[in-house]
Amino acid sequence: MAFSDAVIAIVITLLALELKPPDAESGELLDALLGEWPTYLAYAASYLYLAVIWLNHKAAFTRIREMDRGLQWANLGILATLALVPWPTAVIAETARTGDLTDERVAVALYALVGAVLCLAWLAFFSYLARHPDLTNDEVDDAYFARERPRALIGFVLYLVAGAAGILIHPLVASVGFLLVPVYWGVTSHGVDHL
Amino acid sequence: MAFSDAVIAIVITLLALELKPPDAESGELLDALLGEWPTYLAYAASYLYLAVIWLNHKAAFTRIREMDRGLQWANLGILATLALVPWPTAVIAETARTGDLTDERVAVALYALVGAVLCLAWLAFFSYLARHPDLTNDEVDDAYFARERPRALIGFVLYLVAGAAGILIHPLVASVGFLLVPVYWGVTSHGVDHL
């Protein structure tokens, strides 16, 4: 857990690294700062996303008693994919700044792809736990992690739909979708009642 | 706590990343290094600020017995805002270097804004704990976190006043204020007596 916690903490803090003093002409700092709004939005959205992932991760691990090699790899799969999140976030912020519509479509497609792969990593993680009830705490219902799988699958579909809408309709539709999926994950998440 | 500790440790260390070998002509390193004094001051001030936050955070968590979902989100709100601190710090250092007074006003206003929002995040955190005494340790007085709220509120007002003084009078007035608020928070902070 210390390792997973550290990885998620680093990724969530790296997002803030995107925020730098803008290259502004002397006396035009205010305009330059206001013009960076896509970066602020991207920071907020991805911070929210990673915060929800951390809560889900914590909720899962309070129910896990021990880890075998397979679960270690499933967990490493989640960590590898979530470490990618700052990258499409930065790409979206960059294209929003330059404003080319083709590039914005590519950027939201990339974000949708990473989001969808992350959902698949969660699906693999939940499926592994559903097949290995001996790894979970005694008080956890054996069907608990089996019931978590549809949430990951729905997230996967939602990211693909948002990405497709971004390409076919308008990138902004995708961006709204990217904000809504973490909300869905957060609302349907199970609680962590202990420190 | 491991997660919060990691986030604060990363943010505090990222500040030091601002310190880089200056772009100096050959033989003029000394002048270049001395000319970077606003960056050193900004490093010192923000390090002090984040150190005080860490102590306050630790002081609060030694009094918390368990976390529910609401407290998790209140804590994530604090972490999200404090991760922003290196950004206005770098903006102030940058404008102090270029020396445009309009930009310096914008920079201190941005710092005041982030500082004020951080105080609001603490206010939300303390208020949540004041309304949920069941989350605190038995030996903690039920009114303890209710009494912490005015400290956050005063910090909020102080940041707004410092920012306004920076815009209306002179940015240096704001900078002095930014150094004093953490001192206020540090002096009024409650102790953490155990490791």
Added chain:
Amino acid sequence: MAFSDAVIAIVITLLALELKPPDAESGELLDALLGEWPTYLAYAASYLYLAVIWLNHKAAFTRIREMDRGLQWANLGILATLALVPWPTAVIAETARTGDLTDERVAVALYALVGAVLCLAWLAFFSYLARHPDLTNDEVDDAYFARERPRALIGFVLYLVAGAAGILIHPLVASVGFLLVPVYWGVTSHGVDHL
């Protein structure tokens, strides 16, 4: 362990920092993203490598009861070398992008060198534990860490062979080798059965 965990978590996450929005002409983001494939491959290979190292590290430390000064230094030797891994990874990605065959040979030789030194650091670590059975848990067979030494030695030889093949035959041969060594280490690794 908290310190080692933090170092490995930081190194593994720094890899993802290599992924940045590409410098693309307006409207050519897709081509630019697709052209970055060597970076993606390098991310995947080094993530896999560091993940295997983390599992091996964890597997070793579940068998260690206490650390003396010598074991501390052997562990710091491993951490120092693995912190280097993102560097030759970035050099390989860079040369794959420019496509000069001489540079690609130098890059794979550098990667092979770092990989081989890392195997030596593991060899020193395992040898120290083999000579100090008093540092391991009682239930651990005294010959356990002696039997781990050949794995490190074989890794060392494999990196040198892969590097030599990269110089004498073709850099791609080395790259395939770099992907296979972590797989060898992963497959022959001992389990960590508890959280």
Added chain:
Amino acid sequence: MAFSDAVIAIVITLLALELKPPDAESGELLDALLGEWPTYLAYAASYLYLAVIWLNHKAAFTRIREMDRGLQWANLGILATLALVPWPTAVIAETARTGDLTDERVAVALYALVGAVLCLAWLAFFSYLARHPDLTNDEVDDAYFARERPRALIGFVLYLVAGAAGILIHPLVASVGFLLVPVYWGVTSHGVDHL
């Protein structure tokens, strides 16, 4: 401890961030890599230094039973100063690359200054513990931390002497001194016998 561990782990890993693919003409990567030797030396020296600091820090904290506010601040003083170490390290590597003797003198003076301040931070830390024996474990001799003070003071003097020698004689003399001080600290350090 988790917080201190995280800060030291981040600083030690940031050093490796200095290592980047060099800006080389196509086909001249090998020369460019070999020409970066001052950076490699600086990485090695500062890694060694921070590793010794970590061991000393761990050795001190295994003897500490509880922390009060004063000890927290003394510890934060050490962390703030050691987070600076990568900065003069990078400045020395940079001046060794450009080769201007005046700049090299400034660079070693800066390194000596940071090293000396770090020793003062340790001196304050040890002095605080010497005056508060109630904070240490029962089995720790009351004079233990008083006896640690001369080590910090000698380190302080050694850094000033090395810096002065670098300015008056030659920067290389200072660099050799910077490599020797951590060795002195490492050799005279007290053990940490438990995990």
